[in-house]
Amino acid sequence: MIRAESVRIALSGILHNRLRSALTMLGMLIGVGSVIMLVAVGTGSSRAVQKTIEGLGTNLLQISPQGGAFRAFGGGGGGGRATLGTLSRGASLTAADVTALRDKAQNPDVVAVAPVTNASVTAVYQGASYTPASFVGTTPEYQQIKDYQLAEGSFFTAVDVAQHNRVAVIGETVASNLFGVADPIGNNVQFNGSNFQIVGLLKQKGTNGAQDQDDVVMAPLTAVQDTLTGYGSYQNVDVEAASPSKESDAESEVTATLETTHKIAAGGTDDFRILNQASLLQSSQSSNKVFTTLLGAVAAISLLVGGIGVMNIMLVTVTERTREIGIRKAIGAKRSDIMGQFVVEAVLLSAIGGLIGVAVGLVGSHFTVVGIQPEVADYSVFLAFGVAVVTGLFFGLYPASRAARLLPIEALRYE
Amino acid sequence: MTTDQPVIRLWELTKTYGEGEAAVQALRGVTLSVYSGDYVAIMGASGSGKSTLMSILGCLDVQTTGRYLLDGIDVEMLYEDELSEIRNRKIGFVFQSFNLLPGSTALQNVELPLTYAKVRSHERRTRALSALQAVGLDKRASHRPAMMSGGERQRVAVARAIAVNPSLILADEPTGNLDSVATADVLGIFAELNRQGRTIVLITHEGDVAQHAKRVVRVRDGRLVEDTRLAPIDGPPPMPGLAGHDLASAR
């Protein structure tokens, strides 16, 4: 009975000064709405990255050389792209490694192996010049492992590799930069001065969240070594496992094979490392978690600011209504009655603001933000609303206790 | 409805505001008893200590020295919340400046002490309406104070004061802000309430208002200087008739 009464009294207090109440609610509204929306953006982006990584094929293993000396601080950690820059003397991936990896008897769960050598090149075609993000010398297995489809022409073949043919397959981004709308097939492009004939155009793959997968050129390993990179070791070797469930089996087979060819004693330190999609996924997820947490923290600060707004307004309200408090006390209100009235008013202010904020956050999450489709996380809705109510309670307590402590005789005298 | 139980009992009551040089002695030893059913007017010039006395009688403030028993209870010993309860159950206040809540209707204002007395909403409404009826304002229950005249506001305040059925009605210059017609209305209501057995202490500086009480106590410089009985406690309050009324409207 008394509780319903203090809600009624608090509501009439809120309605008494509508503009001020609305502005105070706006603070809570923005706080709650932004928590929900920013967490939704974080969740949405993490979901998007996860999808593209899964789309890469989850049975890819990428082997890269790693110097023992680097292990001390580079090993195990990092996760990301450690392919380049960890090369050191002694650690290398060679043709012998590739041959051993292709041995079905030793590696029953490996279905394809492709050596990869990278070059940094500038491509020129009839005056148009372009530097692709990735230029790869490899073997035809690479197409299968990376799941590239062709839009036009064909991928280069084992014969091209054997005969050192200077042919190349290009992605959509490279094609449009060099050829515009013209058909690239059959034309010769100069890569750092060496002529390669374009034999295939890849189907568009889009971005994987980090890289444009259409900004690529692929050519036979032998031809690339002849003209651009020389005959050193490979930057990495890509391996496809028979199925995602066979990935860890394949990984141990590959490890055993390479430890044999590299003559690493049991218990010794490997001079290579194997990256799989699962670990990529893991690292991207953990970095996304950090991202989402940061967004949430920024939003939480605006919630706090909203709470301070509630406190500010409640202090003003208590001062303004000193005489009312005096009247109520003279007539029989106890401390707890006055306390309850103002705490309920503060909580109502923030709860109503929070509810509208939830609505705004849910509606706002339907819009695409910087290319990310936000995904509302249930926990963020309850958390944001709950925190808003608790904030209102917390910041309402002090003004309310000031009101409750007023002496009736002095409050009545207040003009 | 008179008994020998004094509603108010004061012994050598003093009140000093402030300390040292700035100290003001508002009451300098007041001894007084008021019995149930009486209608007492406390008279005195401005600054003589009337409002101070009323604050202490109403448990809004405490005396500096001396003793005060309200219905036999020594209120000096009580905690703040207990004082709230005493004010709620035993005292009905009527102030010079009405002190109604501007945002609430007449009915809500009258319901307020009942709310704090934890009376259920249905009964609260019935009792508040009958209090409004007693002051002739039941038709205006849903009006806010801003839409009412001064006399009507004061009648709402009187209705609020009698809503919980207190043992004492304390009125501090209730007619100070009213014209002569409204003054007559309010005094008429007080007379009727007293006739029904309610104890009333009315503070005023106007002689013709004091003539409506059964007993007039005069205060000067914080002391009682005169105590005159105009009518017996167990009889009806005096009806000064039109003489006082004419005097007031002639001003």
Ligand SMILES: Nc1ncnc2c1ncn2[C@@H]1O[C@H](COP(=O)(O)OP(=O)(O)O)[C@@H](O)[C@H]1O
């Ligand atoms: N809160 C206060 N602080 C200091 N002095 C006060 C206070 N209230 C009243 N007084 C002083 O006490 C004296 C009596 O005041 P009051 O009781 O209001 O008289 P009355 O109501 O008869 O006009 C006056 O001199 C007044 O200035």
Ligand SMILES: [Mg+2]
């Ligand atoms: Mg006074």
